[in-house]
Amino acid sequence: MMSVKTSISLEFKKQKILLASKVGIPGSGAIRYAAAMYFYNHGNVSLEMLEIYRRCCKLDKEDPIDLAQFEGVEIIPNLILEL
Amino acid sequence: MIMTKDANKNSPPKNWDRSGLPGWSYHSPALLEMEIEIFKTHWQIACHISDVPNVGDFKTFDLCGERAIILRDSSLEIKAFHNICRHRGSRLVTKDQGTCKNALICPFHGWVYNLDGTLRGAAKPDTFPALDKDEFALRTVEYEVWNGFVFVRFKQGPQPSVKELLSCYEEEATSYNISNQVPTDGFWTEMSPVNWKSIRDVDNEGYHVAMAHPGLQDLYGSNYRDEPYENGVSRSEGQFTKSKGRHWAVRNYKKFSKKQKSLPESMAKTWVYYGIFPNSVIAMTPETSLFYQEFPVSFDESIIRSATYRYPNEDRQQKVARYLASRIDRETVVEDQQLTIWSNESMASDSFDGFYLSDAEYGVRTYHDHLRSLLPVYNVKEAPKENEIKHLNASLGMKNI
Numbered sequence: 001m002m003s004v005k006t007s008i009s010l011e012f013k014k015q016k017i018l019l020a021s022k023v024g025i026p027g028s029g030a031i032r033y034a035a036a037m038y039f040y041n042h043g044n045v046s047l048e049m050l051e052i053y054r055r056c057c058k059l060d061k062e063d064p065i066d067l068a069q070f071e072g073v074e075i076i077p078n079l080i081l082e083l
Numbered sequence: 084m085i086m087t088k089d090a091n092k093n094s095p096p097k098n099w100d101r102s103g104l105p106g107w108s109y110h111s112p113a114l115l116e117m118e119i120e121i122f123k124t125h126w127q128i129a130c131h132i133s134d135v136p137n138v139g140d141f142k143t144f145d146l147c148g149e150r151a152i153i154l155r156d157s158s159l160e161i162k163a164f165h166n167i168c169r170h171r172g173s174r175l176v177t178k179d180q181g182t183c184k185n186a187l188i189c190p191f192h193g194w195v196y197n198l199d200g201t202l203r204g205a206a207k208p209d210t211f212p213a214l215d216k217d218e219f220a221l222r223t224v225e226y227e228v229w230n231g232f233v234f235v236r237f238k239q240g241p242q243p244s245v246k247e248l249l250s251c252y253e254e255e256a257t258s259y260n261i262s263n264q265v266p267t268d269g270f271w272t273e274m275s276p277v278n279w280k281s282i283r284d285v286d287n288e289g290y291h292v293a294m295a296h297p298g299l300q301d302l303y304g305s306n307y308r309d310e311p312y313e314n315g316v317s318r319s320e321g322q323f324t325k326s327k328g329r330h331w332a333v334r335n336y337k338k339f340s341k342k343q344k345s346l347p348e349s350m351a352k353t354w355v356y357y358g359i360f361p362n363s364v365i366a367m368t369p370e371t372s373l374f375y376q377e378f379p380v381s382f383d384e385s386i387i388r389s390a391t392y393r394y395p396n397e398d399r400q401q402k403v404a405r406y407l408a409s410r411i412d413r414e415t416v417v418e419d420q421q422l423t424i425w426s427n428e429s430m431a432s433d434s435f436d437g438f439y440l441s442d443a444e445y446g447v448r449t450y451h452d453h454l455r456s457l458l459p460v461y462n463v464k465e466a467p468k469e470n471e472i473k474h475l476n477a478s479l480g481m482k483n484i
Contacts, residue, residue, distance in 0.1 A: 027184060034186035037195040037204040047209055054193045054206055065093050 015039065025061045032064060033057040048073045095311070095445040103438030104451050107466030109278040109430035114472055115382045117458055118279075119147045121361050124240030126248065128363050129153050129226070129233045131392055132161060139183045141176055146378055149237045152176055152443060154183070156198040162224035163235050169219045170194050170205065176418060179270065189220070196221055209340060230380045231262030231392075232365065241457075248315055252357055253335045256365075259344045261372040261393075264392035267405070272388045275377070275420060279385040280454075281427035282377040285419050287312075287450045289319060290443040295418050298411045301326075301333040303354065305474045310450035317358035319446075332414075336407035341400050342369040358446075360453050370397065370405040373412075383427075 019035035021028040036053035039045040044052075049064075052073055056064045108114055129144035135155040143166055144151045147242055150166040152175065158161060166174050166193050173191035176183065187196040190415035193206035200221040209356070225236045226255055227245040230253075234245045242248055249256070275282060289307045293300050299307075303321030310318045328334035342351040356373040357365045429435045440447055455461045460476035467475050 015185075027182075030183075031185045032189050033193065034188060034195050034203065036184070040208070041204055046206075049311060051207065057193055058190070 011038075012042070024061050026060055028055045029060045029062065036064075088342070095442050095448070097109050099445070099448065100237075101438070101440040101448070103284070103440065103447065104280065104436060104454070104461050105464050106430040106432070106437060108461055109280055110382055111466070111469065111472060112156045112382050113469040114458075114460065115252070115379055117473065118239075118478060119461075121454075121457055122147050122378060123149060123237040125242055125361050126227070126234040126236050126245050126359065126363075128359075128365070128376060129163070129235045130270075131264070131266065131374075131390065132231050132233060132262065132389070133229060133392060134180065134233075135161070137182070140181075141183060143176060143178070144235060146237065147338065150174065151235050151237070152187075153226070153233050154187075154198060154237070159397070161226070161228060161233060162198075162200060163224040163233070164200050164221040164472060165224055167222065168192075168194055169202070169221065172204065175221070181297070228262075230256045230259075231264060231372075242246050242315055249357065251316070252318065255350070255355070256357075256367070258346055258350065259367050259372060260343060260394075261367065263395065264372055267371070267391045267393050267409075270388065270390045274380070275385045275387055275423060276383065277385060277423045277427035278382055278430070279377050279379040279432070281423045282387065282419075283421045283450065284426055284438075284447055288441075288444040288448045289321075289356065290441050291422060295422055296415050298330055298333055298414050301328050301330045302336070302411060309321065309446045311445050312358065312360060312453055313449065315360040315453065317446055317449070319356040319358070321354045323352040325435065330411075332410040336404055338413060339400050339404040339407065340369050341398075343394055343406060358450075360450070368393070368408050369399050370408055405479055421435055 014034045015038045018031050019039065021031045033053040033056065036045050036050050040047070040050045049068060051072070052064045052068045056062045056067060098320055123146070127144070127146055129151060130142040130153050134140075134142045137316060138155055138157055138159060141152050141154045144153065152164045152166045154162045154164065156162050166176060168175055168191065170189065170190055173189050175187045175189050175196065177190060183198065186198065188194070195203040197203050200223065201216040202214060202219040203216070205214055208214075224241075227234050228464040229245040246253070287309075289309050292307055295306065299321065302322050302323060306322040308320055323337055323340075328337045340352065351369055355367045359365070362378065363374060365372065365374045369472055370390050371393050373389060373391040375387065377385045377387050379385055391409065394401065397405065438447070453460070458476055459471055459479035460467070462479070463475065
């Protein structure tokens with residue numbers, strides 16, 4: 001049986017891949033926003049950045065990191081910059 | 084031989100009441116309000132498990148103001164939720180069918196739900212107090228899978244579990260191995276300008292087959308048998324006649340129809356139908372299974388909904404037979420739709436005294452008896468005032484539905 005720690009670690013990796021879903025793919029905005037919510041819950045995404053992802057939720061072609069930089073959202077955690 | 088219900092019970096009793104429901108009951112908005120409760124409190128077929136094969140796949144099912152999502156969660160289990168966000172009640176998924184790859188996201192404000200229904204988070208979470216993921220989880224809908232078909236029930240009601248309800252057909256249905264079937268051409272829905280009961284009245288008897296369905300008559304004709312509704316279910320079957328078939332589709336269907344290995348020889352040349360009160364039918368042929376159902380939109384408009392499934396390993400011959408069966412069935416549906424219009428319009432005429440049913444239409448009577456047992460106001464022959472129907476029904480001893 002998988003331990004809780006392993007399970008969380010696997011989920012973390014899965015959500016990280018989903019957060020990095022390629023911009024432009026149909027449905028990718030929602031996938032990224034859902035992943036951002038996961039990382040917000042774990043303290044890896046700021047409120048401001050979560051809101052950027054929410055705004056991009058239905059805009060599959062909009063890159064949330066571009067938008068954040070354009071709008072001067074300061075707090076972009078390492079997790080996102082690694083993508 | 085596969086056992087179903089006692090065949091001796093199929094004959095109607097002597098001197099049975101051959102009348103139908105009163106005409107007013109087909110044109111009453113007040114009655115429809117009470118009928119809608121019957122739909123919500125009885126099992127409804129939402130889809131087949133093969134409609135949601137992979138993680139995140141969903142199928143929606145709307146019924147009389149209620150809406151459900153059938154979803155395959157991360158552990159590949161089937162889940163059924165109300166398609167209602169816990170925030171402001173918006174639909175969570177707006178398409179009939181699709182895949183939520185990561186989570187369910189409300190299109191209104193952006194609340195996010197995990198595939199197991201728990202709340203992942205509210206949009207702009209700093210504007211709320213801490214929200215418990217279980218307390219604010221999606222509301223579940225009662226569901227049950229029977230031979231691959233996913234049944235849902237929006238409210239508790241008088242029916243037992245689906246397994247118990249359909250227990251008399253379990254052995255037969257299992258022999259078709261329909262739980263392993265896969266979709267053919269998706270869901271078919273159509274609006275019909277009639278009261279929902281007019282659709283059911285036509286479907287509940289085979290007396291009209293010889294007159295109205297030349298294709299079906301050519302296929303199974305006088306070998307067609309109806310069983311009456313009993314404890315919420317009925318069964319009909321049509322064994323193919325020995326003739327080669329005069330119609331092109333029937334002739335070739337009889338030629339190419341080929342059973343799956345799992346199916347007993349006795350069922351190899353038969354179409355079987357299970358009626359499930361109040362509005363659903365599961366049909367099985369040697370090549371396919373399908374379901375169809377009707378829901379009221381208003382007292383004079385209904386939605387007909389259907390989907391067909393096939394064996395995943397069908398060969399070329401079975402594929403041809405399935406195509407031919409669908410041609411026969413498609414013609415039958417068009418013919419039945421006209422009959423429902425004629426039947427429904429008769430109910431608005433002051434000059435029509437109501438049904439006078441044949442022994443071959445006993446299924447219509449027994450179906451109506453099921454309705455009468457739930458809403459005794461159906462026994463009132465003259466149209467009551469609309470605003471008095473609910474009270475009148477209560478005074479006649481309405482059961483809990």
